[in-house]
Amino acid sequence: MSDHTSQHMKGTLVYVMGASGSGKDSLMGFARQQLSHHPSICFVHRYITRPADAGGENHIALTGPEFEARVRARLFALHWQSHGLRYGVGIELNQWLAKGMTVVVNGSREYLPTAQQAYPELLPVTIDVSTRVLRERLLARGREDAEAVDKRLQRHAELRSQPLSGRVLNNDGPLEVGGRRLVNLLLEHSEVHA
Numbered sequence: 001m002s003d004h005t006s007q008h009m010k011g012t013l014v015y016v017m018g019a020s021g022s023g024k025d026s027l028m029g030f031a032r033q034q035l036s037h038h039p040s041i042c043f044v045h046r047y048i049t050r051p052a053d054a055g056g057e058n059h060i061a062l063t064g065p066e067f068e069a070r071v072r073a074r075l076f077a078l079h080w081q082s083h084g085l086r087y088g089v090g091i092e093l094n095q096w097l098a099k100g101m102t103v104v105v106n107g108s109r110e111y112l113p114t115a116q117q118a119y120p121e122l123l124p125v126t127i128d129v130s131t132r133v134l135r136e137r138l139l140a141r142g143r144e145d146a147e148a149v150d151k152r153l154q155r156h157a158e159l160r161s162q163p164l165s166g167r168v169l170n171n172d173g174p175l176e177v178g179g180r181r182l183v184n185l186l187l188e189h190s191e192v193h194a
Contacts, residue, residue, distance in 0.1 A: 010099070010100040011040075011097040011102055012097075012102045012122075013097060013121070013122040013123065014102060014105065014125055014185075015105050015107040015123065015125065016028060016104060016105065016107060016127065016182075017107050017127065018126060019109075019134060019155075019159070020138070020152060021129070021134050021137040021138040021141070021152065022127045022128065022129045022171055023127060023178060024127045025057050026179075027175070027178050028043065028057070030175055030178075030182070030183075031179055031186060034179070035183060035186060035187075040100065041186055041190050042103055043103075044089050044090075044105045044106070045059060046059050046088065046105075047059070047060045047062050047067065047076070047089070047090065048062070048085055049067050050085050057106060062086075064086070067079075067086045067088065070088065074091070075090060076089060077089050077090065077093040077094055078093070078105070078111070078114075078115055078118065082110065087108065089105055102189050107124075109126075109159060109165075112165060123166055123189060125166055125168075125169060125185065127169055127171050127178070128171065129170070130172050131156065131160075133172045134156055135149065135153055138153070167185060169181045
């Protein structure tokens with residue numbers, strides 16, 4: 001769902017997607033660090049119904065009731081549910097776009113069509129990895145058993161069988177290589193609005 005109007009948006013909304021284990025959070029962390037000094041690129045902190053110390057991305061933790069209250073108050077530009085958690089992006093997103101910023105969002109592949117309705121000019125970026133690399137990463141992080149990993153791999157294969165959205169960045173290699181690709185893409189789009 002979306003509670004905003006995209007009129008008068010001068011910036012670029014970069015909507016980054018990828019399977020769990022694709023390295024999306026690592027790439028975004030790398031790019032955020034590399035571009036921390038850049039005056040017209042900013043990374044959105046998501047509001048998530050997950051504890052602050054749960055690991056992964058730097059997010060703002062909300063309880064279920066807090067999240068629902070913000071939905072009712074129309075404080076999210078975008079919000080969705082995935083894997084039993086709720087995710088939101090605050091309405092500050094619209095102010096940043098109106099100022100001509102390149103705004104980077106950690107998005108959901110399933111939510112992309114709704115996000116594109118709300119922001120027709122958003123730039124989808126898919127972080128892609130081979131099934132072999134994804135399997136290695138999922139097993140190495142040890143969060144799930146082999147059966148759960150197989151289910152994620154099956155879902156990944158199904159999604160990969162469809163055309164990937166927008167710009168596709170391969171992340172089979174070292175973090176610095178994929179990270180530099182994302183940095184260059186963001187710089188390219190921030191210069192469009194400079």
